[in-house]
Amino acid sequence: METNNSSRKEKAVTFLKLVASGSVREGFARYISDDFIHHNPFFQGDAESIMLAMEENASQNPNKVFDVKLALEEENHVAVHSHVRQNPDDLGAAVVHIFRFEGDRVVELWDLGMAVPEESVNKNGMF
Template structure:
């Protein structure tokens, strides 16, 4: 497994950019541990199932737009808040990915999302 000297925050953001751009296997090879688990309730908790789902999504949405709004690092945890759109016209969703690292690799992942509504009572917007 290839590693580099970037911060964990930079590694998490790079992983997300790779998978959003369709380079899913590259992202997994570079940043995901062999002992990886995740907590998305719609897929089994292993690396293979989430990787295949990410590949399928990338194939279905080749024009995905991924913009990081904030990334925070504390100890072995990184949180990345982003705006993900399946294409340029899509309103998208606010998504938070929480990573737990061991050394240079991700061993655990949580993801939370909230769709961007067409109209909002909140004048501040979601971002």
């Protein structure tokens, strides 16, 4: 269980697990700053827009699978590399979320994703 002394890396991972599981508002209440902005080009840059989109996605995909592969923390930034599948049969995508913290709250977020192809010439795979 996370404590107040948790690392920013633990906070970022817990936030992502909460929103992936459908507990979007809890994740935002616990971790997102009032001054939050994000850089997803498909939504306006405010907290409310991305929170509503995450809620809609969670509602449409109640069996989402979120698997953290790596989390890195450096100063006030955290990067989380994960495999996200909208359902257990979905090939999903490799996703990287980059968080900027001020204190214990996320003030800025970037997310980048690449779909997992059915076939790949790269024998190493995406993970």
